[in-house]
Amino acid sequence: MKIHCKKKSNAAAFLFMLPAVIAVLFILVYPIIYGVCMGFTNRLFSYEAFSFIGIGNFVDISKDPLFFKAFKNTLKMVSCLVFFNTLIGFVLALLLNSSERYIGFFRTMFFMPWILPSAVVAFSFRWLYNDYYGLINHMLLRLGIIEAAVNPLAVENLVWPGVVIPSVWFSYPFVMLVMSAALKSIDRNVIDAARIDGASAWQIFREITMPSLRPTLVMLVILQIIWEFSSFDMIYLLTRGGPADSTLTLSLYIFKRAFEYKQIGYACALATVMFAVLSVFIFIYFRLSQRGDKDEG
Amino acid sequence: MKARVRKRGVKSMKYAGKFMALAAIAFIVWLPIIVAVVTSFKTRSEIVTAVPSLLPESLNWNNYVRLFRVMKFGDYLMNSALVAGFTAVISLFVSSLAAYALVWLEFRGKNAFIALNLFVYIFPQILLAIPLFLMCYGLGLLDTRFALVLTYMSFILPFGIWMLKNYFQTISRELVEAALIDGCNYFQCLIHVVLPVCLPVLATVLTYSFVLGWNEYMYANILIKSDSMRTVAIGVQTLVGNHGADFGLLTAAAVVMIIPVIIFFIAVQRLFVGGLTMGSLKE
Numbered sequence: 166m167k168i169h170c171k172k173k174s175n176a177a178a179f180l181f182m183l184p185a186v187i188a189v190l191f192i193l194v195y196p197i198i199y200g201v202c203m204g205f206t207n208r209l210f211s212y213e214a215f216s217f218i219g220i221g222n223f224v225d226i227s228k229d230p231l232f233f234k235a236f237k238n239t240l241k242m243v244s245c246l247v248f249f250n251t252l253i254g255f256v257l258a259l260l261l262n263s264s265e266r267y268i269g270f271f272r273t274m275f276f277m278p279w280i281l282p283s284a285v286v287a288f289s290f291r292w293l294y295n296d297y298y299g300l301i302n303h304m305l306l307r308l309g310i311i312e313a314a315v316n317p318l319a320v321e322n323l324v325w326p327g328v329v330i331p332s333v334w335f336s337y338p339f340v341m342l343v344m345s346a347a348l349k350s351i352d353r354n355v356i357d358a359a360r361i362d363g364a365s366a367w368q369i370f371r372e373i374t375m376p377s378l379r380p381t382l383v384m385l386v387i388l389q390i391i392w393e394f395s396s397f398d399m400i401y402l403l404t405r406g407g408p409a410d411s412t413l414t415l416s417l418y419i420f421k422r423a424f425e426y427k428q429i430g431y432a433c434a435l436a437t438v439m440f441a442v443l444s445v446f447i448f449i450y451f452r453l454s455q456r457g458d459k460d461e462g
Numbered sequence: 463m464k465a466r467v468r469k470r471g472v473k474s475m476k477y478a479g480k481f482m483a484l485a486a487i488a489f490i491v492w493l494p495i496i497v498a499v500v501t502s503f504k505t506r507s508e509i510v511t512a513v514p515s516l517l518p519e520s521l522n523w524n525n526y527v528r529l530f531r532v533m534k535f536g537d538y539l540m541n542s543a544l545v546a547g548f549t550a551v552i553s554l555f556v557s558s559l560a561a562y563a564l565v566w567l568e569f570r571g572k573n574a575f576i577a578l579n580l581f582v583y584i585f586p587q588i589l590l591a592i593p594l595f596l597m598c599y600g601l602g603l604l605d606t607r608f609a610l611v612l613t614y615m616s617f618i619l620p621f622g623i624w625m626l627k628n629y630f631q632t633i634s635r636e637l638v639e640a641a642l643i644d645g646c647n648y649f650q651c652l653i654h655v656v657l658p659v660c661l662p663v664l665a666t667v668l669t670y671s672f673v674l675g676w677n678e679y680m681y682a683n684i685l686i687k688s689d690s691m692r693t694v695a696i697g698v699q700t701l702v703g704n705h706g707a708d709f710g711l712l713t714a715a716a717v718v719m720i721i722p723v724i725i726f727f728i729a730v731q732r733l734f735v736g737g738l739t740m741g742s743l744k745e
Contacts, residue, residue, distance in 0.1 A: 177648045178569035185560035185623060186575070192616040193582040196593035203593065260484065267481060273731055274488045280670075280727050281495075282677035284695045285716040288702070289494040292501065292709050300497055303514050334491070388584070395586030398679050402699070416588040423592045424684055436589045447584060454580070 204434035210427035222434030232435065234410060235418040239394060242332075242414055245325070246393045247386060249333045254340025255382075261341070262348045272345070279338035287402035290331040294318055318404050321411050328412055332399045336392075340385055347381040348374070380453075387450045394443055415439050495720070502526070502713040509710050525714035535715060537690060538697035545607050545693060546675030549614040550668050557622030558664070562652045564623075565630040566638055576627070583620035587680065590616055595684055605687045613681045618671045629663045630656065666730045673723050694719045 204222055208215035226232050261272050278286070293301050296316040305311045317327030351374060359369050397416045400406065406413035406421070413421075419439065423432035489496075501509060502525050504518040529535045564572060594613050603609040633656060641655040642648075657664060679695040686692055692700065698715045701708065 175567075175569050178563045178567040181559045181563035181567065181648070182569070182575070184556040185619070188556060188615060188619055189575075189578065189582060192594070192612060193585070193590070193620075194578075196590055196597060196616075197585070199596070200589065200593035203596070257487070260480075260487075263480075265477065265480070267484070271484045271488060273728070275491060276731075277724070277727065278491065280673055280677075280723055281720055282679070282695055282698075282723065284677075284679050284698045285498075285720055286494070288698060288712055288716055289498045292713065293494055293497060295709070298510055298514060298709070300514055331494075334494070391584050391586070395588045397588045402679070416586070419588060420591070423595075429592060429596065432592055436592060439586070440589055443586065447581070450584065451577070451580070 200433050201437050201440075202433075203430055204437040206430040206433075208430040208433075210423075210429050215430065218430075222431050223438070225431065226434060226438060231410065231413070231418065232415075232438075235413045235415045238412060239414040239416075241325075242329075242396075242400070242412075243390055243393045245329045246332055246336065246396075247389045249329065250337045250340050250389060250393075251382070251386065253333065253337045254342075255344050257337070257341045258344035258348055261345055276338045276342060278334055279336070279342075281335075283335065283398035284402060286331055286335050287399060290334075291318065291403065294327060319408055321408050324404060324408060324412055328400055328403050331403065332393075332396070335399060336389075336396075340389070343381060343385055344378070347378050351377050384450075384453055387446055387453065390446050391443060391450065394446075395439070498713040498716050501709055502717050504710060506708075506710055525710040526718070529711060529714050529718065533697075533701070533711070533715075534689060534692075535694075535697060535718070538692050538694045539718070541607060541691060542676050542693040542695070545610045545614065546672045546678075549611050549618055549675045550671035552611070553615060553618045553622045553671050554664065554668050557619060557626050557667075558652065558657065560623050561626035561630050562648070562656060564627050566635075567648070579620050579623050582616075583624060587617060591680060591684060594681070598685060604685060605691055607691060609685045610675075610678075610682060610693070613685065614675045614678060618674055621674070622667050622671060625667050626660075626663070629660055633659060662730075669726045669730045673726055676719075676723065 205217050205219060206215045207218045207221070257275055261268055261275070293299050294317055296302055296314040296319075299316075302311070302314040302316075306314060315323065317323035355373055356369055359373060364372070395416050396414075397420065400412055400414055401417055401420065404412045406417045415435070416439075419432050419435045422428045422435060500516065500518060503521050503523075505522050505524065508515065508518060563569065564576060594616065598604055598609040598612070603612070637655060637659070638651060641651045646654065677695060678693070679699075682693045682696045683699075686696060689700075694715075698712065698719060701712045701715055
């Protein structure tokens with residue numbers, strides 16, 4: 166009887182899983198393998214014929230100054246975004262961690278940027294930045310902070326803040342959301358007990374709040390590194406990597422090689438290198454999430 | 463008594479102070495969107511002025527009229543709705559079947575599939591873009607809405623499987639077993655017992671999947687070439703190119719594009735917020 170049940174269950178499981186397995190194999194696993202293989206070819210999009218050239222692309226990458234520039238820009242971008250996202254998200258989560266009636270409204274307001282379309286966010290900021298009619302230039306001129314209108318996205322020494330601000334605007338809400346949930350899960354009784362024992366607010370924060378948030382914080386940082394390392398939309402829509410490649414990140418460089426220069430083989434090799442770097446973080450993420458499972462029992 | 467009154471006074475000051483601080487932050491956060499909404503109601507001469515006003519002189523719908531009359535913006539909206547809608551529905555169907563099997567059925571390779579799903583969920587889309595583009599090219603699907611449905615599945619399906627699996631795990635086992643003892647087969651059990659108790663979650667997953675598809679930019683940008691197949695996200699972008707950045711038109715398009723997103727979000731936000739947190743920190 167039992168065996169019969171199990172067999173039936175197995176057959177059902179097969180049918181239930183079939184569409185998902187086919188989809189994942191067809192649109193995810195196969196393309197990933199296919200992409201890595203293409204990295205070892207000299208394929209161009211404009212020609213049908215191509216041949217395997219071994220590690221040729223990877224040798225070229227190791228001598229490609231633009232690759233190193235893009236890599237450095239990516240590291241810079243990831244550090245900026247992870248730092249500011251975490252800082253702002255955490256501060257807002259602390260601010261929202263109380264029980265006033267209006268908190269729910271503000272939580273919604275602060276979270277909303279996360280779900281807006283990247284195209285809308287990018288163009289809204291480009292309009293704010295506009296050097297002829299934009300609001301920011303107008304206000305800065307009026308306050309006498311600057312003397313001539315300037316579009317931050319077009320000037321090399323302003324383009325970084327110009328890109329980082331909208332990107333952070335677009336991605337801090339996730340940190341805020343997760344930190345809010347983590348703050349809520351801290352046992353109130355422990356905090357009350359500490360307060361009765363005469364602990365100051367700062368002591369409570371340092372000795373109780375921070376330690377219980379640490380695992381969440383680590384997880385969030387890893388997850389953000391993985392996401393921001395490969396983020397594309399925002400920078401592409403704001404600057405396309407310019408001016409003079411000063412905001413060219415790896416994902417933009419890959420995109421340019423593939424879809425502007427049509428060098429599919431070289432672009433896939435670049436993507437493979439990027440994946441190799443990222444896989445370190447993906448591995449850490451997996452280890453941490455498995456440990457989290459065990460802790461829960 | 464006096465001390466108590468004073469304490470209450472301090473408390474309500476703190477209450478008001480915090481409210482003001484949060485309101486100020488909310489204003490700063492929303493400034494780009496507020497400015498876009500205001501701009502969309504301005505006339506061309508109001509927009510192109512050295513001294514921008516915060517409010518338009520009067521509500522001027524001209525930008526919106528032009529958007530739908532002159533541009534093919536209605537078509538773009540339709541394409542986005544079709545692509546995002548189909549993707550969300552197919553993904554919900556496939557992922558509820560898979561989540562049911564992952565939670566209540568025993569089979570080999572279950573843990574492997576769960577790990578694989580997590581892996582592809584966090585796998586960077588930009589690295590998938592080239593091979594998926596080549597596949598669509600090989601299958602002759604370039605410049606079709608079907609290509610978008612196919613590629614959007616690559617990030618929406620893992621998300622759906624993950625969310626539903628996490629939620630199904632919270633449903634009591636007895637409920638499912640009782641249905642099976644009553645003679646339901648697994649499929650009937652899913653349709654008549656499991657799905658009805660998690661309708662709000664299904665709505666949330668469906669909505670969020672739709673929004674992901676609606677907002678998507680990169681794949682639409684590389685897979686779609688002809689004007690009649692464009693989605694809203696790249697439609698907005700073409701307004702910049704062809705018309706020398708007519709910001710009245712552009713901001714009107716932005717407002718039209720975010721209206722459904724905001725409506726959907728407000729409708730499902732409570733559940734959505736819980737589900738997303740759950741999904742991101744636990745496997």
